[in-house]
Amino acid sequence: MTHVLEKPVGLRKAPPTPAERTARRRALLEWIAIHSLGIAAALFFTLPFVFVFLTSLMSDTQALSRDLIPHTWEWDNYRRVFDTPGFLTWWKNTLFYAFLGTALTVISSIPVAYALAKFRFRGRNLALMLVISMMMLPPQVIIIPMYLFWAKQLDLSGTLWPLIIPMAFGDAFSIFLLRQFLTTIPDEYLDAARVDGCGDLRTLLKVVLPMAKPGIAAVALFQFFYAWNDYFGPQIYASENPGAWTLSYGLESFKGAHHTDWNLTMAATVLVMAPVILVFFFAQKAFVEGVTLTGVKG
């Protein structure tokens, strides 16, 4: 640590000059300002969760009052939510939709993303532009013909299949995100594999996939959350059959069945939010990486 020796020893004990004192005071004020803002923001982002949770533990009568803190802690509310007819079925359906949909999306999107990232061919930019256009298209634009196709021609309304089957044919957002990730893998690895006599499929499976794990994890998480959160899809295809409802869709009708029971409705809301937040804590890195990847690499 040579620079310590260079400092004249006597100066360290001298009282700070007025300029130093203002600088120090300014730094302290800035520290206070930033941390007060930080705490204010933290309250804005957290209090909704806190109030929802507190209300979920109130008694039926107290939930109708303007109180903020429960008088008695009614943990039984959570059991009562599960006693509501349908609630368990909605869980099963959501898990089915989310897991199967995610698996199909990942499997079908990987080869497409790989080709768009690493193959040179005519029309590649056009293909990429079409993928982005699909990604940007509101689902409502094509919903009428899609509904008529699934419901009238294939007689699949009242099930989640019209939402799951298309996922076996690549999802635009997943293709785009994966492609962004795969372009960051240096070509040298692929060339080396080719020199070693690997075909395209083997290169993809043995070389690219192990390196692309973080990207695949991000895609899988996004797709899982998409299915978990999807309201429009189940509303279109499953509304007529409560046996096919998902949590996001059922939650709204839950409010209908429990019109004034804010405590039970909020308990159900907590139960729909909790898994997503749990998954996030286990896979934080992949998730944040995915968000950055879609936004910043421009």
Next chain:
Amino acid sequence: MSTSTLRAKHRRSTLRTLAFLSPWLIGFTVFFAYPLLSTVYFSFMHYDGFKPPTWSGTKNWTYVFEHYPFFWPALRNTLWLVLVMVTLRVAFGLGVGLLITKIKTATGVFRTLFYLPYLAPPVAATMAFAFLLNPGTGPVNSLLEKAGLPTPGWFNDPTWSKPALTLLALWGIGDLMVIFMAALLDVPKEQYEAAELDGATPWQRFRYVTLPNISPIVMFAVVTGVIQTMQYYTQPLIAGKVASGVIQGAGTQFEPGYPDKSTLTLPQLVYNLGFQRFDYGSACVVALVLFALSMAFTALLMRRKGGLINAGER
């Protein structure tokens, strides 16, 4: 190499590309191109889903633009949301991103707390806000009252329903915060040091160093925000349904846009026309308006210099 082996090689590489792209090629044709063309076709047909479709010329178009009472309010709401909600979201996201880069204590905790609301499922988040902002029993008005402040009607008052939706959107700013944070950390430190040596004030440093460096990300956030607004469906629908307070299960008939059409968006009209009124033709007209608007904004996004299409190609 002889031309024939070259040609064979070329053919093999084309086949290889087609094989890898095949899932998407099928998906694109069956679940994108075909329904898009059908939407155009149905917009000129009269179709209720039961009797076979019949040609109706531009009747659906004039109906939507001149007689359907929800179309213009929905378009006006969309404009409001684009101007106010998108602007505030970008400004707030940038502000929170800046704040998080400045916080040096327990950064991880703050970052996680700011990010979590983004993950809340839209239906659950909207139900939560409908409860929090409930004029009668909600904790927000109860706190406002204790502080002696006015207590708005939020989702029950047409002048406050869109601000309430905006508040909900600001709560879920997590994705933008992460994107802005990454961009802010990428700004070269030397530029700040140089500016400081020149005696630049903090505002000048932000204006002349930070903003030019992150302007592509700001642009990205604006355009994706606008496109998200074109798809804005679940939150306004649930907010309107819960606030209207009529006991109803999913799928019940419901006058859209409660209160007073103030929460209507274009995607809701497609649902209303198609799946509540069984007027598939007119629903397709609204769908095409939506299509034109979103494609215009997508084109903007892709034309941007160094835009999405070039991402990762270095």
